[in-house]
Structures are given as C-alpha cells and as structure tokens.
Amino acid sequence: MDTFRLAWKNLWRNRRRTLITLTAIAFSIMLVQASHNLSFGVYERMVDSGVRAGSGHIAVYRDGYLDGREETLNFNDGNLVNEIEALEGVSRVLPRLYIPGLAQSSRESRGILLIGVDPEREKLFNPFLQKLTDDEMIRSTDARDAIIGWRLMDELQIRPGQKFVVTAQHSDGTLHGELLRVRGVVQSGIKDIDSSLIMVGRERAALLIGQPGKTHELAIILRTAKLDRQVFPKVAELVKKQPELQAVAWETAMPNLANAIKLDYASSQFIFLIILAIVTIGVINTLLMSVMERMREFGVILALGSTPLRLRWTILVEACLLGAVAALLGSLLGSLATWYLWSVGINLETFVPETLEFGGVVFEPVLRATWDIAWMIKIAFYVVGLTLLASLYPAVKAGRIAPVEAMRHH
Amino acid sequence: MPLIELKEVSKIYRTGNLEVPALTDISLSFNAGEFAVLAGPSGSGKTTALNLIGCLDRPTSGQVLLDGKDMGEAKSKELANFRLQHIGFIFQSYNLIPVLTAAENAEFTLMLRGVAHAKRRQRVKQLFDELGISGLENRKPADLSGGQQQRVAIARAIAAEPHVILADEPTANLDSHTAEDLLALMRRLNTERGTTFLFSSHDDRVIAQARRVIRLEDGRLYDDTGLLT
Numbered sequence: 001m002d003t004f005r006l007a008w009k010n011l012w013r014n015r016r017r018t019l020i021t022l023t024a025i026a027f028s029i030m031l032v033q034a035s036h037n038l039s040f041g042v043y044e045r046m047v048d049s050g051v052r053a054g055s056g057h058i059a060v061y062r063d064g065y066l067d068g069r070e071e072t073l074n075f076n077d078g079n080l081v082n083e084i085e086a087l088e089g090v091s092r093v094l095p096r097l098y099i100p101g102l103a104q105s106s107r108e109s110r111g112i113l114l115i116g117v118d119p120e121r122e123k124l125f126n127p128f129l130q131k132l133t134d135d136e137m138i139r140s141t142d143a144r145d146a147i148i149g150w151r152l153m154d155e156l157q158i159r160p161g162q163k164f165v166v167t168a169q170h171s172d173g174t175l176h177g178e179l180l181r182v183r184g185v186v187q188s189g190i191k192d193i194d195s196s197l198i199m200v201g202r203e204r205a206a207l208l209i210g211q212p213g214k215t216h217e218l219a220i221i222l223r224t225a226k227l228d229r230q231v232f233p234k235v236a237e238l239v240k241k242q243p244e245l246q247a248v249a250w251e252t253a254m255p256n257l258a259n260a261i262k263l264d265y266a267s268s269q270f271i272f273l274i275i276l277a278i279v280t281i282g283v284i285n286t287l288l289m290s291v292m293e294r295m296r297e298f299g300v301i302l303a304l305g306s307t308p309l310r311l312r313w314t315i316l317v318e319a320c321l322l323g324a325v326a327a328l329l330g331s332l333l334g335s336l337a338t339w340y341l342w343s344v345g346i347n348l349e350t351f352v353p354e355t356l357e358f359g360g361v362v363f364e365p366v367l368r369a370t371w372d373i374a375w376m377i378k379i380a381f382y383v384v385g386l387t388l389l390a391s392l393y394p395a396v397k398a399g400r401i402a403p404v405e406a407m408r409h410h
Numbered sequence: 411m412p413l414i415e416l417k418e419v420s421k422i423y424r425t426g427n428l429e430v431p432a433l434t435d436i437s438l439s440f441n442a443g444e445f446a447v448l449a450g451p452s453g454s455g456k457t458t459a460l461n462l463i464g465c466l467d468r469p470t471s472g473q474v475l476l477d478g479k480d481m482g483e484a485k486s487k488e489l490a491n492f493r494l495q496h497i498g499f500i501f502q503s504y505n506l507i508p509v510l511t512a513a514e515n516a517e518f519t520l521m522l523r524g525v526a527h528a529k530r531r532q533r534v535k536q537l538f539d540e541l542g543i544s545g546l547e548n549r550k551p552a553d554l555s556g557g558q559q560q561r562v563a564i565a566r567a568i569a570a571e572p573h574v575i576l577a578d579e580p581t582a583n584l585d586s587h588t589a590e591d592l593l594a595l596m597r598r599l600n601t602e603r604g605t606t607f608l609f610s611s612h613d614d615r616v617i618a619q620a621r622r623v624i625r626l627e628d629g630r631l632y633d634d635t636g637l638l639t
Contacts (some may be wrong), residue, residue: 002521002527006510008508009509009510010509012509012510013508088450108540177445254544296505297505297507297508299500300501300505301505301507301518302490303464303466303499304493304494304499304518304519304522305490305493305494305495305519305522305523306490306494306522307486307487307490307491307496308486308487308490309487310522402467403466404466404467407501407505
C-alpha cells in the first residue's frame with residue numbers, strides 16, 4: 001500500500017507532463033477501440049448482407065461443387081431443409097440452384113447466371129429482393145416469372161412484363177430453353193450481378209436442366225453471425241447422413257468477401273500497431289525523464305536503506321498506475337465514441353451512391369460500429385502491459401545507480 | 411570493541427586515466443555514544459570518509475568494520491539492509507522527498523523497515539514534539555524553512571533508532587542561529603538517548619561543539635583529539 005501511495009504521488013510530481021502522457025495514451029486507446037468497433041460493425045453488415053445474398057452463414061454443397069461450380073454436382077435436399085431449420089439459432093434455410101445459360105430476347109442475347117430460389121423464403125432475407133413489391137415478386141416456384149438485373153434487361157432491350165428465353169444444358173446433354181417473363185427488376189449496385197442475374201422459381205430452374213427436386217446450395221441464415229461456431233457442428237452432423245454432402249462456413253463459400261475483410265483488417269491492425277508503438281515511445285520518454293530527474297532522490301532513497309529491487313518495483317508500480325488510469329480513461333472515451341458510432345454512425349450518403357460495394361457485397365452507406373467489449377478490455381490490458389514493458393528500462397536503470405554518484409546529481 | 415573501525419583505508423577515484431586519491435591510509439575508531447566531527451577544508455576527504463562509514467561506497471584498499479563486521483565484501487542488498495537497520499543519515503541539503511509530507515518523510519525509514527502505519531505516525535508525532543516541529547506534519551518540504559527541513563531530516567534519521575547517525579555538513583545551508591539550535595538538538599539527543607553522532611564540518615563554530623575532533627587534510631589524518639572512552 002505504501003509503495004502504491006508513493007508511486008501515485010510520484011506520478012503527479014510533474015502534473016502537466018503526466019496529464020499530457022495520460023491524454024495521449026487515452027486518446028490512442030479510444031482511437032484503436034473505436035476504429036476496431038467501427039470496422040467490425042461495417043464487416044458485420046457486409047457479412048450480413050453478403051451471407052443473405054450469397055452462401056448464408058453456413059452453406060451445404062455436394063463435395064467438389066465449390067471447386068468449379070459444376071452443375072451436375074447437385075443434390076436432393078429431402079428433409080434436410082426442415083431438419084436444419086429446426087436447429088437452435090437457425091433463422092432460415094434458402095435452397096438454391098445455380099445454372100449458367102444464355103438469355104435471348106427478340107433483339108439481343110447475353111450470358112447469364114440463372115438462380116432458382118424459393119421466393120417465399122428468399123423475399124424475407126435476400127437483400128436484392130427487399131425493395132421489390134409483392135407484384136414484382138416471383139409468384140411460385142414453378143411460375144415463369146423472372147427477376148432480372150437492370151443492366152441485363154437494358155442489354156436485352158426488354159421491359160417488365162415482356163418475354164425472353166433462357167437456354168441451358170439439360171442433364172441429357174441437349175440444350176433446353178424456357179420462356180420467362182420479366183416480373184421484377186434488381187438494382188444491386190454490383191455490376192456483375194446487375195448485368196447477369198436472373199432469378200426464377202426453383203422448380204422452374206430444375207425443369208430447365210431436367211433435375212426436378214435438385215439443389216446446388218442450402219444457404220443457412222443464422223439469427224446472429226456469432227452463432228456460427230455453435231451451429232456449424234450441428235449442421236455438419238446432420239449433413240453426415242448424406243456422405244456426398246459437406247457443410248462449409250461462409251468464409252470458405254465466399255472467399256472474396258472473407259479475404260477482403262481480412263485484408264482490410266490487416267491494414268487497420270498495422271495502423272493500430274503504429275499508434276501503440278507511438279504510445280510506447282511516449283511512455284518510455286515520460287518514465288525515463290521522470291527517472292533521470294530523480295537520480296539524486298533515488299540516491300537518497302537507496303542511502304536510507306531501500307534495496308534496488310524495491311526502487312525498481314516503485315517505478316514499475318508508477319508505470320502500472322499510469323497505464324491503468326490511461327486504460328480506464330481511454331476505455332471510457334472509446335465507449336463514448338463507440339456509442340456514438342453505434343447509435344448515430346457515419347453517414348456517407350452525400351459522398352457515395354445509394355449503396356456501397358466491398359468484396360462483392362453491397363451495403364447501405366451508413367457506417368455503424370458494433371460493441372466488441374471483450375476486445376476493448378483486451379486492448380486496455382494490452383496498453384497496461386505495454387506501459388509496464390516501457391518502464392522496464394527506466395526501472396532497471398534506476399536500480400543500477402550507485403547512491404553516492406546519484407546524490408551528486410543536480 | 412569499537413562500533414566503527416577504519417583500518418588503513420584508502421579511496422582513489424578514477425576519472426578516465428586520472429587517479430584522484432580522496433583518502434590515504436586512514437585508521438580510525440569510534441565507540442558508541444560519541445559526538446565526533448570530521449573537520450577539514452573542502453576536498454579534505456570528510457564526505458568520502460562518511461560515505462565509507464555509511465556503507466554508501468567501498469574503499470579502494472583497507473577495511474571498514476562496523477560492529478566488528480567487515481563491510482568490504484558485502485553485497486549491495488546486504489549493505490542496503492545494514493544501512494536501514496543501523497545507520498541514520500542527515501544530508502547537507504536535507505534531501506527530503508518533495509512529493510511526501512514532512513510526516514511521511516520522517517517515517518520513510520520506518521516504512522522501509524515495514525513498521526505499521528499507525529505505529530509510524532505515533533513515533534513521528536512524538537519526534538516532531540521533541541524536535542519542536544509539531545504542527546508541520548502535513549506540510550510538503552517546499553513549504554518548510556531550511557531549519558524546519560533539517561529538523562524533519564533529523565526526525566527521519568533518528569526515527570528508526572539507528573546505532574549511528576552520519577551527518578554531512580548538516581548546518582552548512584543554515585543561518586548561524588538555526589545552526590546553533592540544531593547542534594544543541596543533536597547534542598541533546600546524544601546526551602539523553604546515547605545516539606552516536608558523527609558529522610563533518612569546516613565551520614569552526616560547529617567544530618567547537620564536538621567532543622572529539624578529527625582533522626583531515628588532503629585525504630590524510632592530520633589530528634585526532636582522541637577516542638571517547
């Protein structure tokens with residue numbers, strides 16, 4: 001207790017210097033915590049948007065399908081959709097068929113990707129469909145209704161309500177065509193999707209390739225992304241019943257998005273590292289200056305009978321207190337900043353178009369933070385540790401001084 | 411057996427290739443209860459001798475025996491512990507710790523010895539009453555006069571009741587009236603408590619107060635009025 005009191009008093013010996021250092025550390029903590037929370041908030045939205053339009057938080061495929069998206073690698077989902085939906089944490093399962101083909105109007109033809117979906121299920125979760133009215137939606141899984149990307153519609157020179165034909169390879173090796181009618185138009189903001197997407201009922205798509213009841217993908221949407229570690233093993237267990245099937249996490253199913261996030265966070269971490277390195281240098285500077293200007297006093301303390309170890313301990317406690325106060329203050333500021341970014345966010349609407357695209361995913365241009373309390377605590381402790389580390393050299397130096405020489409210091 | 415014994419002690423300081431002898435072949439003994447002064451002009455080796463006796467420095471040759479124990483081979487931790495248990499220091503420029511109050515400064519050695527807070531405060535109160543600085547307990551050193559600071563330093567030196575108190579020019583920074591008061595106080599502590607005082611000075615008025623005068627010149631023993639028996 002005496003050591004703590006002495007260390008605390010020493011810390012405030014040069015009030016202005018301590019306050020400046022404290023502020024610098026606290027602001028750095030705030031910056032790192034708020035940036036991390038904002039990044040993860042944005043990633044969460046991207047993943048959420050990405051998994052809804054793409055593979056789901058977890059996806060089920062035939063073995064090998066992901067390697068080349070070979071159409072023949074489909075499967076019969078049987079009762080799997082219901083069984084997975086019965087699992088705790090699962091919000092919805094979206095079965096899909098993916099068929100590359102050719103769309104032809106009376107004037108133009110274009111290469112397309114036809115996606116066969118269950119419109120009732122898809123409407124609630126797929127962000128591409130959320131702006132469509134009921135009149136623009138596919139009416140049933142076997143209807144000839146199609147939802148089409150706006151660029152593709154322009155290129156085919158057709159309008160909603162007009163007919164066009166989609167041709168794809170049938171399972172018997174021949175080419176088959178299906179007459180479809182434009183019902184709804186998707187404006188995703190992603191060029192590839194807007195110029196190649198056609199969505200139809202799953203049964204209609206299966207008829208085109210002569211594979212009724214077949215599926216290429218079961219996209220599993222969870223109630224929250226954080227549940228994936230709990231749910232994944234249960235899905236894998238269910239899928240085991242059909243040995244040719246495999247369950248994969250979204251990171252595997254959508255490597256572009258996963259890699260884009262990894263790359264973005266790696267660059268953020270590099271910046272965090274630089275911020276923390278600057279903080280460390282600041283702490284070393286403060287503690288070293290504080291030690292150097294107290295040489296004479298340390299000489300007196302040693303002369304009075306303190307051991308070098310006790311002196312070092314006092315300096316380490318000083319650093320620990322500095323780090324702890326800065327961590328508390330920084331975390332408080334970090335929480336306030338996160339709260340603002342979480343409740344209000346950063347609105348980029350005036351700078352960017354209606355939607356932002358990143359890693360092949362679109363999301364609204366309002367950046368909002370998420371709360372990663374565990375990480376915030378971790379970074380606060382990390383800074384205390386860093387402060388302690390920064391105090392090692394000054395502490396060792398102080399313990400090495402000879403009392404007589406130190407007392408000659410002025 | 412003498413409390414302190416210096417046997418043919420020499421101390422040479424090295425600055426680069428230059429060797430500066432600070433003490434040469436000094437042999438001295440001090441008994442418990444002495445009130446002795448190391449007298450001599452600046453550079454005569456008084457402070458060096460006190461540093462060696464106080465285990466703050468090691469001799470280049472010769473032996474320093476405290477209570478019969480040769481301190482030359484002791485490790486720095488042992489020396490620190492010996493200083494804590496047996497020696498009290500009073501410095502020329504008081505050397506109080508500026509962030510601590512007068513009471514906290516006075517109880518510093520007791521704190522290092524691990525004495526409980528309540529006991530320390532009790533002892534400090536008693537000492538402050540005795541030294542005439544009662545009421546200054548909560549003042550910081552910067553708010554005290556030179557004489558008051560030196561009294562706090564004396565309180566710090568005697569709080570743990572060491573065997574010997576070493577004072578390096580204790581009155582050098584004080585006016586003559588305060589210096590006289592302080593010396594009277596040190597003498598009283600020596601007479602009433604039997605505390606051994608060994609101090610250095612070049613001021614004749616201070617030297618005249620000592621019961622034993624050891625004169626040093628150019629690091630050599632010039633005169634010794636004799637061991638108190």
